[in-house]
Amino acid sequence: MEVKSFADIEAEFMDRIRRVVWATVATVDTKGRPRTRILHPIWEGPTAYVATGRHSPKEKHLAVNSNVSLTYWDPGAQVGHVRGDIVYVEARAEWADERADKERIWNLYKTTPPPLGYDPATIPVWKDGPLSPAFGVLKLTPWRIELTGLQVMMGKPALVWKPR
Numbered sequence: 290m291e292v293k294s295f296a297d298i299e300a301e302f303m304d305r306i307r308r309v310v311w312a313t314v315a316t317v318d319t320k321g322r323p324r325t326r327i328l329h330p331i332w333e334g335p336t337a338y339v340a341t342g343r344h345s346p347k348e349k350h351l352a353v354n355s356n357v358s359l360t361y362w363d364p365g366a367q368v369g370h371v372r373g374d375i376v377y378v379e380a381r382a383e384w385a386d387e388r389a390d391k392e393r394i395w396n397l398y399k400t401t402p403p404p405l406g407y408d409p410a411t412i413p414v415w416k417d418g419p420l421s422p423a424f425g426v427l428k429l430t431p432w433r434i435e436l437t438g439l440q441v442m443m444g445k446p447a448l449v450w451k452p453r
Contacts, residue, residue, distance in 0.1 A: 290446040295335045298448050301436055305376050306332060309361040310404045312378075314339075316350035316357055324350065330359065331398055331405055335431055335452070337378070338385070338394045340409050343425030348384075357382045357429060363438075373439040380429040388419075394426045395419035 292298055314328045324346070330337040337359075341347065351357075359378040385391065395418065398406050409415050414423040437447035 291449045291451070295434075295450050295452070298434065298436055298450050299334070301448070302376065302434065303332065305361060305363060305374050305436065306330075307405060308365075308374075309363045309376070312359040312361050314357055314359050316347055316382075317354045318346070318350050319353050328359075329407075330429065331394070331401060333397070335434065335450075337380070337429040337431075338397070339427040339429065340394060340398055340415075341425050341427055342414070343384070343423055345425075347427070348425075351382050351384075351427075355381050355383060359429070374436075375438045377433075377435040377437065378429070378431050379433040380431040382427050382429050385426040385428045390428075391419040391424060391426050395424070 295302075311327050311329055313325050314330075315323050315325045318324045326347075328339050328341060330339045332338075357380050359376075359380065361374075361376040361378075363374040385394065395409055398409050400406065409424070410418065415421050418424075432451060434450045435447055436449075441447055
């Protein structure tokens with residue numbers, strides 16, 4: 290069932306994200322093949338940010354195809370006797386390389402309580418802080434978010450939001 294506004298799914302979306310925290314994220318490599326990894330996005334409304342290695346394989350993948358797919362799965366969530374909440378996010382990724390953006394997202398991670406937040410300085414290659422050449426910030430702008438899970442088998446429709 291399509292919803293008109295992100296506000297219509299925001300509470301449920303954030304509840305699921307808080308429970309799962311880590312997302313499986315897929316990119317497409319330079320040969321057109323899918324590649325997945327586990328990342329720790331932090332959300333501000335319908336926009337996600339990922340603190341990540343700036344010069345990782347993702348850099349090459351995103352230079353060719355900036356589309357990413359994220360999946361959060363909570364096998365412990367339960368609807369009746371059916372288990373499993375899922376969030377799918379399809380988004381465009383772009384590097385947020387401006388100093389102000391890197392400092393703001395560094396501080397967002399640092400000041401957000403765990404498990405969503407953490408101190409990025411604990412990662413050795415980022416010991417020089419948000420201006421470290423190894424520190425990268427990916428901004429993810431969704432074109433589709435779906436809240437679903439095994440509850441669809443119980444007759445409860447998936448909720449889909451697409452920005453207008």
